[in-house]
Amino acid sequence: MKVLDEYLKEAKAELTKSEAEVKAEEIGSVIEVKDGVVILKGLTRVSYGEIIEFTSQAKAVVIDLLPETVGTIVLGDYLGIKFGETAKSTGMTLSVAASSDLLGRVVDPLINPIDGKNKIKPEKYYPLEKVAPGVVYRKKVNVPVQTGIKAIDVLIPIGRGQRELIIGDRGTGKTTLAIDTILNQKNENLICIYCAIGQKRAKLASIVKLLEKKSALDYTVVIAATASDSVTLQYLAPYAACAVGEYFMDQGKDVLVVYDDLTKHAWAYRQISLVLRRPAAREAYPGDIFYLHSRLLERACRMDEKYGGGSLTALPIIETLEGDLSAYIPTNVISITDGQISLETDLFNAGIRPAINVGLSVSRVGGDAQTKAIKSVAGKLKLDLAQYREMAAFSQFESELDEETKKFLNRGARVTQVLKQRRNNPYSLAEEVVIIWAASNGYLDKIALDEVEEFEAKLISDLKLRGKAVMDRINKNKVLEKKDEEELKRLVLDNL
């Protein structure tokens, strides 16, 4: 009875809220239904992006306005729609119901829960399509996103408000990189949104379970349009994720959105465009495939305090075929983003994981997004690694090389070894600083290559015991001071 009372109370509140008003609606009738696309006759005064509703309660979005007909894509199941069925316009543009209750939930792009828990009460409606903030509203990117992955934080740093592309073949660790970044944001005041586009449901389930296990779901929203969901939902998922991100950003918070992956998003849009008979261009993609991604990624920004502060960082993921970075979609997205993290199968198979090709990866924000601590130890590292890669070809002739070259190769090999990392094992800022400091100052040069990993683990666990004060200091102040260095030297030499 209590439940019934609750329902009646809510219903009463809802009904007394809405006033009866004379509303003119546009109506149309269905003349074609094909694969998620419905063409209607009528609806003469409907606008682009408006939601229309069928008599069977199904909803669709208008995306094609032609002289005699209107083309729409159905949000959800299109199987029940019949020829001649009436549809009326709702007058609403496609929006997402955002609320702070979304944290910890797994939803579809229309914010219907798919994790089996109760419906989410909307707090505010955010439009899916929005013009990106102008130049005046933005602020320079200089606060880092601590990914917890040594290779990224040291060599290809990501800042809050940046777009960094993760690109690579299948099975090179793209999703793992993104998930590890999310796992490291527990105490970093960063809300994470993971957008799954066209993925296998089993993979999504295992990702959600992992986030739950590591208590990362409390600050994460998962928006999913899996492979068996309609093409419309796959097309809209990234925009929905961006809209939810903007909801949190407008509250002054920092947000990280992972789009996994935009290749499948491009495929979904290609399917819609071809069914709508739009002209096909290169590789059968429609002519506006660049705009599809650029308008999404341009919404990532760092807002000036005057306009609310907050930031939205985007980590789009693109899958390449045969390592071809010069294919159509990869080149498009590379030119949009502020840098890329390039993962390679060869490196992955050789045991270098994360399989980041440091030569091809770049972060156009770079040192501005690094804390002073990391900057002080990372300085020479990139140059050392570049020189090591150049000389690596000579390592086969090791016995015939001079001392200088041997030293370079030795140092380079140890630095490469130190940049390897296990999956789902993020490092704190202090741990990263210590390890890189030890490697670039030559303390690892005397250890055998296969013992470096063991030494690293020993050093980290020792620091957690005896060096806790130093670690806490570095983590808090984000600077490496002289006295810290002295103490670290002592601890490192102890462990050698």
Added chain:
Amino acid sequence: MKIDPSIFSELKLFFNERANPSAGKLSVVSAYTLSQTEKELILVSLIRLGYKTDEVDYQINKNILAGIILKVGTTVIDLSLRGQLTTLKNELYEST
């Protein structure tokens, strides 16, 4: 030009529609036959709303239960009881 007789009637309908589009025609659907006073009241409101009332087509449809539905081309103003009940049903469903 010779036109195939099998499509002649349909072609005639098509051209008629093109020449005099029913877009401008106003139709009023009611649940029962409206009396003259009721019709006049409706016309006054329509003129106030800005619709052309030279040609008004009156139709009867018992399904709308009560009230009227106004149709101008593809625009529809639903003031019927059936419409109100459907909206009520949807709102109750959504809110609970």
